[in-house]
Amino acid sequence: MRLAAIDWAMLETTLALGVAPVAAAELVLFRTAAVEPVVPRSTADLGLRGSISYEQLLDTRPDLILISPWYENRARLLSRIAPVANYSIYEPGRRPYEAAIAATRDLGRRIDRSAEAERAVAQADAELASARTRLARSAGRPVLIMNLADSRHFRVFGADSMFGDVAERLGLTIAWSAPTRFGAFPAVGVEALAAMTEAIVVNVGPSPPSALAAVRESPLWRAMPPVASGRFVGLPAVNPYGALPAAQRFARLLADGLEALAVG
Amino acid sequence: MPRALVGPWLLWGVLAAVAAALSLQDVLSSLSAASAEVDRALVLYSLAPRIAVALLAGAALGLSGALSQAALDNPLAEPATLGVFAGAQLALGVAAILAPAMGALGREAAAFAGGAGAATLVLALAWRRQLDPVTVALCGMVVAMVASSLSAALILSRGDYLFALLIWGGGSLTQEGWRASAAIAAVLGFGIVWALLLARPLGALAAGEIGARSLGVPTPVIRIAALAIGVLLAATVAAEVGLIAFVGLAAPAFARLSGARSGRILAVSPVIGAILLWLADSIVRRLGEGDAIPTGAATAILGAPLLLWLLPRLVLADRPTAPERRPRRDPARMLAVLAALAAGSIAAALWVGADAHGWRISSVAEFAELLPFRGPRVAAAAAAGAMFAAAGVILQRLTANPLASPEVLGVGAGAGVGLAAVLLGFGAVSWPLQMAGAGAGALAALAVMLAVAGRGRLGPERMLLAGAGIAALCLAGLNAVVATGSPSAFALLAWITGATDALGPDQAIAAVVTAAALAAPAAATLRWLHVLPLGTATARAVGVRIGAARLALTTIAALLTGAAAMIAGPLSFVGLVAPHAVRAAGLAGAGPHLLGSALAGAALMTIADLLARTVIFPYQLPLGLFASLIGGGYLLLALRRR
Numbered sequence: 021m022r023l024a025a026i027d028w029a030m031l032e033t034t035l036a037l038g039v040a041p042v043a044a045a046e047l048v049l050f051r052t053a054a055v056e057p058v059v060p061r062s063t064a065d066l067g068l069r070g071s072i073s074y075e076q077l078l079d080t081r082p083d084l085i086l087i088s089p090w091y092e093n094r095a096r097l098l099s100r101i102a103p104v105a106n107y108s109i110y111e112p113g114r115r116p117y118e119a120a121i122a123a124t125r126d127l128g129r130r131i132d133r134s135a136e137a138e139r140a141v142a143q144a145d146a147e148l149a150s151a152r153t154r155l156a157r158s159a160g161r162p163v164l165i166m167n168l169a170d171s172r173h174f175r176v177f178g179a180d181s182m183f184g185d186v187a188e189r190l191g192l193t194i195a196w197s198a199p200t201r202f203g204a205f206p207a208v209g210v211e212a213l214a215a216m217t218e219a220i221v222v223n224v225g226p227s228p229p230s231a232l233a234a235v236r237e238s239p240l241w242r243a244m245p246p247v248a249s250g251r252f253v254g255l256p257a258v259n260p261y262g263a264l265p266a267a268q269r270f271a272r273l274l275a276d277g278l279e280a281l282a283v284g
Numbered sequence: 285m286p287r288a289l290v291g292p293w294l295l296w297g298v299l300a301a302v303a304a305a306l307s308l309q310d311v312l313s314s315l316s317a318a319s320a321e322v323d324r325a326l327v328l329y330s331l332a333p334r335i336a337v338a339l340l341a342g343a344a345l346g347l348s349g350a351l352s353q354a355a356l357d358n359p360l361a362e363p364a365t366l367g368v369f370a371g372a373q374l375a376l377g378v379a380a381i382l383a384p385a386m387g388a389l390g391r392e393a394a395a396f397a398g399g400a401g402a403a404t405l406v407l408a409l410a411w412r413r414q415l416d417p418v419t420v421a422l423c424g425m426v427v428a429m430v431a432s433s434l435s436a437a438l439i440l441s442r443g444d445y446l447f448a449l450l451i452w453g454g455g456s457l458t459q460e461g462w463r464a465s466a467a468i469a470a471v472l473g474f475g476i477v478w479a480l481l482l483a484r485p486l487g488a489l490a491a492g493e494i495g496a497r498s499l500g501v502p503t504p505v506i507r508i509a510a511l512a513i514g515v516l517l518a519a520t521v522a523a524e525v526g527l528i529a530f531v532g533l534a535a536p537a538f539a540r541l542s543g544a545r546s547g548r549i550l551a552v553s554p555v556i557g558a559i560l561l562w563l564a565d566s567i568v569r570r571l572g573e574g575d576a577i578p579t580g581a582a583t584a585i586l587g588a589p590l591l592l593w594l595l596p597r598l599v600l601a602d603r604p605t606a607p608e609r610r611p612r613r614d615p616a617r618m619l620a621v622l623a624a625l626a627a628g629s630i631a632a633a634l635w636v637g638a639d640a641h642g643w644r645i646s647s648v649a650e651f652a653e654l655l656p657f658r659g660p661r662v663a664a665a666a667a668a669g670a671m672f673a674a675a676g677v678i679l680q681r682l683t684a685n686p687l688a689s690p691e692v693l694g695v696g697a698g699a700g701v702g703l704a705a706v707l708l709g710f711g712a713v714s715w716p717l718q719m720a721g722a723g724a725g726a727l728a729a730l731a732v733m734l735a736v737a738g739r740g741r742l743g744p745e746r747m748l749l750a751g752a753g754i755a756a757l758c759l760a761g762l763n764a765v766v767a768t769g770s771p772s773a774f775a776l777l778a779w780i781t782g783a784t785d786a787l788g789p790d791q792a793i794a795a796v797v798t799a800a801a802l803a804a805p806a807a808a809t810l811r812w813l814h815v816l817p818l819g820t821a822t823a824r825a826v827g828v829r830i831g832a833a834r835l836a837l838t839t840i841a842a843l844l845t846g847a848a849a850m851i852a853g854p855l856s857f858v859g860l861v862a863p864h865a866v867r868a869a870g871l872a873g874a875g876p877h878l879l880g881s882a883l884a885g886a887a888l889m890t891i892a893d894l895l896a897r898t899v900i901f902p903y904q905l906p907l908g909l910f911a912s913l914i915g916g917g918y919l920l921l922a923l924r925r926r
Contacts, residue, residue, distance in 0.1 A: 049442065067903040068441060070778055071785040074657040075637055076902040097788045100656050170448040172458045209458045211330055214322045228448060229385045240460040243325030 021131045024082035024102070026072060026091050029109050029263040032057060033124050034086065036140040036265050037133045043080040045069045053226055054259035056269045077101055084131070105130065109182075110261060116182040117189060120263040144264040151275035152190045158278055162195035162219040163187055164246070166208070167260070168227035171234030176208050183224060183260060186267050190274065195219040213244035220281070221246045222274065225257035253277035292542030300559045306566035307335050333459035338565040338579075339558045340468040341457070341521045342531055346557020347475055348517035349532030350539070350550050354486045355510035358417035359540075359594075360749060362532035363399070363518030364756060365424045369529075370431035371402025372522040377438045377449050388463065388523075395523035400515045402427050407511070409920050418748055422687070422923055425752045429691070429855045430916040432759065433909050436781045440774075441903070450777075452526040454767025455580015457565050464524040471520040472554075478513045479550050486510060487547045528580045529760045530587025531557050537594055560586075581764025584757060591753045592736050613870035615880075622866070622883040626666070629887040633662045633894040638901035660792035664851045665893040665907060666886040667795040669858050671848035673885025674806055676859035677878045678841040681813045682834065683747055686867065687922070689860030690726070690845040691915075693747070694754030696854030698729020699846045701758050703779060704765050707772040715791060715850075719798075723846030729754055730842045734834075782853025782908015791851070798847040806840055806878065809833070814874035853908030856892075857915025858885050864922060888914060 024043040025031035031044045035057040043064040044050070050059060064080050066072040074097065077085070082102045087095060089108050098104045107123040109116055121141050128137025165183045166174040177183045179194040187194060195216050213221065223232070232254055235241045242248060255273045259266040314327050345363065352361040363369055375398020379386055386394070406423045413419040439449050459465070485506045521528060535557035536549055544552045561583065568582045635646050637654065646654055676689040690696045702725015706718055736750050762780065766773045778785075812833040815823045820830055845859070852858070862885035863877065871880045892910035899905060 065902055067901075070440060070774075071783050071904045071906070073897075073902040073904055075654060075897075076639075078653065078657070079639065093786050094788075097657065097660075169451055172456070172460050173448070173451050175447070209330075210460050211326055214326055228380065230387055230391070231448075233387070234460060238329070238461040238463070240325060240329035243322060243329060245322060 022081060022083045023086060023131070024066070024077055024080060024084070025086045026066070026069065026094075026098070027086060027088035027107070028054060028069070028259055029088060029120070029261060029266070030086035030107055030123070030127070031059070032259070032263040032265040033107075033120070033127055035059065036124060036263065037128055037131070037136045039131065039133070042082055043077055045072050050259075053257050054262060054266065055257055057265045074098075074101065086127070109263060112180070115185050116180075117185045117264075117267055120182070120267060124264055140264060144268050147268040148186065148189055148271050151271040154275040155190050155192070155278055157282060158220075159191040160193060162193045162216070163222050164195040164213070164216055164219045165222045165224060167224050168231040168235070170228060171231045171238060172210060174208055174223070176212070177224075177260065181260065182262060182267055183258075183270055186270050187222075187274065190271060210240055210244065213246060217245045219246050220251040220253065220278065222253045222255060222277065224255050224260065224270070227254075251281065253281055296542070296556060296559055299563055303559060303563040303566045306570065307562070310566075310569065329461050330459055333462050333465050334457050334565070334569075335562065336462070336465040337459055337468065337525060338457055338562045340465055340472055341525055341528060342535075342558040342561030343554035344468055344472045344475065344517040344521050344557075345528060345531040345561070346535030346539075346553040346555070347472070347479060347550070348514040348521075349534075349557070350536040350553035351475075351479060351482070351486075351510045351514035351517075352532070353536050354490065354550065355507040355514065356415055356417070356420060357490065358415075358420055359537065360417060360421050360533065360753075362530075362536075363514070363522075364428070364529055364532065365421050365752070366515070367402035367406050367424045367427040367431065368399035368515055368518045369522055369527050370428035370435070371405075372396075372399040372519050373449065373452065373527065374398055374431045374435045374438075375401070376452065376523070377435050380449065381438070381442065388467070392467065392520060392523040396516060396519040399519035399522060400512070402431060403511065403515050409923065413923075419923055421749055421752050422692070423920060425692070425755060426857070426916045426919050426923075428756070429759075429857075430912050433781055433853075433855050433906075433912045436777050437906055437909050440777060440781060440783070440906070450767050450773070451578075453580075453763040454578025455526040455528045455583070456767075457525055457579045467524055468520055471517060475513050475517045476554075478509070482506065482510050482513070483547045483550050486550070490546050526578075526580055527760075527763065528561065529584040529756070530590070531561050531583055534560060534583075534587055534590050537590065578764055578767050581760065581767070584760035584764065587757065587760075591757065592732070592750075615871055615873060615876040618866075618869060618871050619876060619880055619883070622880045622887070626883040626887040626890075629890040629894075630662055630666055633665070633890040634658050636894060636898070638898035640901075643898060656789070660787050660789050661893055661897075662890055663792040664787045664795045665889040667792075667799040668848040668851035668856075669862070669885035669887070669889025669911075670882040671795075671799050671802065671844040671885075672852070672856060672859035672889070673862035673881040674803070674878060675841040675844040675848070676863040676885075677881045678806070678809075678813065678837050678844075679859075680863050680867075681817050681874065681877075682837050682841070684817045684819075685747055686864060687748055687860065687919075688751070689857070689863070690841070690849075691855060691857050692755070692860055693730065693733050693751035694756075694758055695726045695730045695733070695751075695842060695845045696849045696856075696859075697755045697758030697762070699723070699726040699849040700762050700776070700780065700854050701725045702728070702846070703850075704762060704772075704776055707775060708765065715794065719794070719847055719850050722850050723843050726846040726849070727839065727842035729758065730838055730845075734838060778906070779850075780853055780855070780908070781906035782851070782856065782911065783906040785904070787851065795847065795851055799844075802840060802844050802847070803882075805836075806844075809837055809840065810874045810878065812837060813878065851907075852889060852892075852911055853906065856889070856908050856911035857919055858888050858892075858911055861915045861918045862888060865918070 023034050023041045025034050025041045026045050034041045040060045041063050043066050045066045046069045047065040066076050078101050085098050085102050085104045087106050095104050109119040124140055125137045128134045165177040168174045176196045178196050184194045255277050258270045314323050349362040372395040375394045379394035406427050409423040410419040535553040538556045539549045539552040564582050565579045568577050568579050679688040699722040702721040706721030733750055766777050815828050863881040866880040866884050871877050893907050896905045896907045896910045
């Protein structure tokens with residue numbers, strides 16, 4: 021089965037099923053912003069997710085094109101190339117981790133790889149379980165999961181995001197309770213941390229190095245209770261709108277980061 | 285001091301007092317008796333530096349505007365109209381990609397290099413026209429639009445990673461310490477020293493070149509020194525807090541309105557700039573939590589009425605345009621050439637593609653397979669190009685101004701505001717509704733423009749300035765919406781760059797049908813188009829009802845622009861280039877001008893589409909970006925020759 025993945029979460033899912041897609045979108049950025057899983061060199065790059073090259077896609081002769089609802093307005097054009105399968109992991113009122121499991125199983129059934137799908141789900145569950153054990157000491161702690169944009173602004177991920185969902189499954193609680201849009205709340209200022217006396221702040225990359233330096237050096241950041249008491253963890257880049265591989269990567273990196281915090 | 289001049293200063297005192305009261309209340313409410321360590325830190329490292337940065341940045345921008353205006357003897361010169369902000373934004377984006385580890389000093393250097401580079405380019409282009417205000421403003425607008433288009437493409441190509449650049453575009457004064465204030469204060473101190481040194485020479489310049497020569501310093505040195513300081517001030521503010529629009533324009537304008545003259549303007553503008561930004565920021569802080577409303581967006585909105593008020597009162601020598609010597613060619617032959625050009629471009633766009641090894645011409649089998657994908661894009665691009673060009677012809681003839689066009693007159697950007705309103709109001713809506721919103725926005729922008737500039741038959745120069753102002757305002761507003769980072773913001777950003785990715789057969793058919801539907805009424809107006817450029821008296825003499833004709837033409841031009849902008853974005857300049865070039869080629873009659881321009885517009889836009897699709901295959905560039913590069917380049921050449 022020759023698969024083409026327009027959506028990054030479905031690219032991850034395909035790789036989790038042990039299939040190398042013939043084509044996927046925006047691989048240059050994926051390799052630095054999502055990192056895992058490794059995309060084989062043989063996979064053709066389709067260009068920007070917002071502006072994919074239909075001609076390149078046509079050239080790779082896919083049998084099935086995987087999209088998410090974000091790309092729905094291109095579905096008709098894409099279906100001229102190959103059948104289109106639309107998988108939704110991020111939608112209001114549905115927990116992303118469960119949705120990612122469902123998408124993995126659905127795709128596995130569709131391409132006759134149900135066994136691989138079950139293995140991928142089991143692997144993800146195991147990774148989360150192991151991270152939960154490692155974080156037993158932090159159980160119940162509130163975490164504020166964010167992504168620094170610059171030294172003064174960050175995005176916050178709510179409980180409805182993949183990061184929030186995974187953190188809750190690891191036994192943590194989500195410090196951000198205000199409403200979010202598609203799991204994230206854009207452009208929050210540093211002051212938001214003033215009231216979070218108990219929270220551990222977790223920054224998920226990619227963030228500009230200058231912004232991370234500001235957290236260490238700027239007096240306002242250092243006065244915020246979580247930072248003042250050293251409860252700031254910087255994680256490498258993880259895809260915030262990913263599937264099971266992103267959830268696993270986040271769980272592993274979060275456990276590493278929080279363990280280091282407890283030790284240090 | 286004469287009594288008449290006390291009033292304005294009293295007003296500024298009151299405004300400063302209001303800002304002070306609002307700030308004081310904020311500080312006191314945070315520092316109640318029960319306040320903890322954290323609250324004190326918030327006042328000391330967030331609220332207080334924010335007030336300081338508002339004052340300092342306002343003063344720096346006010347001084348920057350006053351220096352630029354004195355140096356160029358141009359009441360509309362300011363960092364934004366000189367392209368400084370757009371250049372700084374582009375440089376910051378490029379630097380963030382090439383050298384992400386760069387510190388604050390690196391950011392400042394990059395912003396200065398970009399801002400100074402853009403300003404230098406603008407001045408170099410306008411040099412041959414002796415830096416006359418209109419040429420400077422137009423070159424500035426073109427450079428700014430092309431730079432903004434490139435920045436938007438950059439943000440889109442790097443996704444979330446350049447989110448910081450989006451926030452920058454909104455101009456947020458949020459602070460996390462005193463570093464930014466210190467940096468701006470240092471540069472402001474430096475600028476004030478230089479302003480003191482330059483005040484007398486600049487005053488002599490204003491009095492006339494002869495007076496200036498007696499100072500013993502060559503006048504270009506004085507002008508360049510003043511501009512360099514102005515750019516340094518603005519670029520520092522840009523690097524530290526982002527895009528703060530219109531303070532640099534407003535502060536010197538208010539200084540003049542309050543009665544300050546020549547040298548005093550340099551002294552008063554920083555004070556007024558500081559009060560303006562302080563007040564705007566105090567109000568914005570009250571209206572929304574955090575960065576709900578970016579301060580830069582608020583100042584842009586405050587700047588709108590000022591600009592509209594200022595324009596009709598500008599003292600501009602409306603110089604008579606030199607009678608053009610145009611080659612008269614046989615219209616039928618020229619039209620045949622243009623038709624062949626359009627057909628050739630369309631054929632090339634359909635047949636030529638790229639793969640991993642470079643460009644290639646498709647075989648017949650490949651062509652049949654690729655047609656469903658290339659066809660809609662090419663059809664939509666050709667229709668958009670033709671519609672922009674037709675709108676340009678109408679506007680150029682309606683205003684008797686060879687440089688009028690939907691882009692230059694701010695109609696395209698107005699379409700963007702209409703689209704933004706629809707997207708924000710109703711979320712993801714259908715294509716026809718988006719098109720209607722864009723059309724309504726275009727109509728509103730054009731109506732405002734004609735109302736402001738058209739009253740009492742203003743000269744073409746002032747009309748172009750009004751358009752440049754409206755375009756800058758609309759784009760600042762769009763920047764503010766984009767700065768929220770919501771899903772509609774990314775849709776809007778894609779639209780600004782003219783991304784054609786989602787164009788399917790439906791949209792292509794809609795575009796072609798719209799173009800055809802609007803062609804009929806446009807053809808019916810040929811007589812008006814022929815007569816109106818000859819002047820109102822002539823037009824009336826041959827029995828044209830001027831009011832009705834203007835209304836009908838305006839409406840058609842706005843609808844054409846709205847529909848075309850939905851496909852190619854607002855910044856393509858095709859609506860300027862095609863009519864201008866076709867006229868220069870000798871098609872002077874209304875009918876041949878309209879038809880020829882439509883063909884040329886279609887050709888330009890399809891070539892832009894071909895390039896956008898192939899240059900960095902498989903990554904695609906937005907169509908509008910290429911069209912603006914081609915059109916902007918042509919416009920700059922035309923402005924130099926004008």
